[in-house]
Amino acid sequence: MTQRNNETWRVFCAIELPSLVIEKISEHIDRLRAAAPDSPASWSRPENVHLTLKFIGEIAQNRVADLSEAAAAAVAGFSPFEIAIRNTGSFPKRGTPRVFWIGIDDYSGRLAQLQAKLEDECLRLGFEKEARTFNPHLTIARGRKPQGARALAAAHKEMGFASTEVRVKELTVIRSELSSAGSNYTVISRHLLADNLRKIRTV
Numbered sequence: 699m700t701q702r703n704n705e706t707w708r709v710f711c712a713i714e715l716p717s718l719v720i721e722k723i724s725e726h727i728d729r730l731r732a733a734a735p736d737s738p739a740s741w742s743r744p745e746n747v748h749l750t751l752k753f754i755g756e757i758a759q760n761r762v763a764d765l766s767e768a769a770a771a772a773v774a775g776f777s778p779f780e781i782a783i784r785n786t787g788s789f790p791k792r793g794t795p796r797v798f799w800i801g802i803d804d805y806s807g808r809l810a811q812l813q814a815k816l817e818d819e820c821l822r823l824g825f826e827k828e829a830r831t832f833n834p835h836l837t838i839a840r841g842r843k844p845q846g847a848r849a850l851a852a853a854h855k856e857m858g859f860a861s862t863e864v865r866v867k868e869l870t871v872i873r874s875e876l877s878s879a880g881s882n883y884t885v886i887s888r889h890l891l892a893d894n895l896r897k898i899r900t901v
Contacts, residue, residue, distance in 0.1 A: 706756040708874045709886065711769055711816060713749040713866055715836075719783060720744050723800065726859060727838055733853040737846030739798070739839040746883055747836050749802060751813045751869065754825060764823045766871050766887040772816040773869050776891045779808040783836065784861035788851040794844045795851040800859050802834035809834060809866065812891075816869070867891055 715723075724744035731741065754765060782803040788795035804810055813832050821827045841847040871886040 705759045707759050707762055708754075708756050708876070709762060709765060709871060710753040710755075710874065711751045711765070711869060711871055713751065714868070714870055714885075715748060715783075716864060719862055719864060720747065722860070722862060723747050723836070723838065726800070726857065730839075730850070730854055730857060733857065734846065734850040737850035737853075738842040739850060740842055741839045742837060743880060746881060747838060748872070748883075749834060749836060751832075751834075752816055752820060752828060754820075757825075762871070762873075762886060765820070765825065766889075768819040768823050768825065769816065769869050769871050769887065769889045771819040771822075772812065773889045773891050776808075776812055776815075778865055778867040778891045779806055781805070781809055781834075781864050781866060782861050783864055784859055786854045786857065786859050787835075788854065794841070795847045796841045797837055798839040798841070798850065798854050799835040799837050802836070803861075804834060812866075812869070 721744075727741060727744060757765070782805065783800060784803055785801035787799055787801060789797040789799065802809070810832060813834075817827055839850075841850065868891060869889045871889075873884045873886055875882045875884070
């Protein structure tokens with residue numbers, strides 16, 4: 699009798715950031731932690747910061763290939779484009795801040811178009827559509843307690859983040875494995891943006 703494989707993987711689709719941006723985010727986090735040392739927060743590891751286009755969550759391992767297929771279909775016909783990383787803020791806008799982010803300026807609108815196409819392709823293959831409006835950002839910390847959250851948000855906003863251009867050339871499918879030391883990410887497949895070229899590079 700063949701044993702059923704019930705393993706699930708926690709996966710999402712995202713755009714990885716270039717090393718220069720990761721370095722700037724790392725420097726920003728270091729300055730922010732020094733500016734608000736009494737504000738308890740869970741900090742993102744800079745090398746793990748990414749721009750999420752669609753979070754899927756836990757799915758059967760045998761469905762991961764379907765997600766890669768959706769990502770490949772989403773990038774087909776898309777040429778590379780630019781976004782800007784700038785500004786800082788926190789969620790929610792009212793009440794105690796809980797998520798601290800660096801902003802994304804999708805000034806061409808191409809990022810939103812790519813995300814919408816990805817949603818459509820995922821839906822076509824049976825993945826649930828995200829109900830919330832797409833709000834691109836880079837999460838750098840999550841507040842652990844209400845105490846000190848407003849001070850951290852104020853320091854974060856005052857510090858700002860110098861505008862940095864990023865060329866979006868690739869969409870990735872990533873597996874997230876949770877551990878006591880934080881999340882470990884493994885790239886499952888890479889999907890290059892290029893006009894009339896559908897190219898998948900499986901890792």
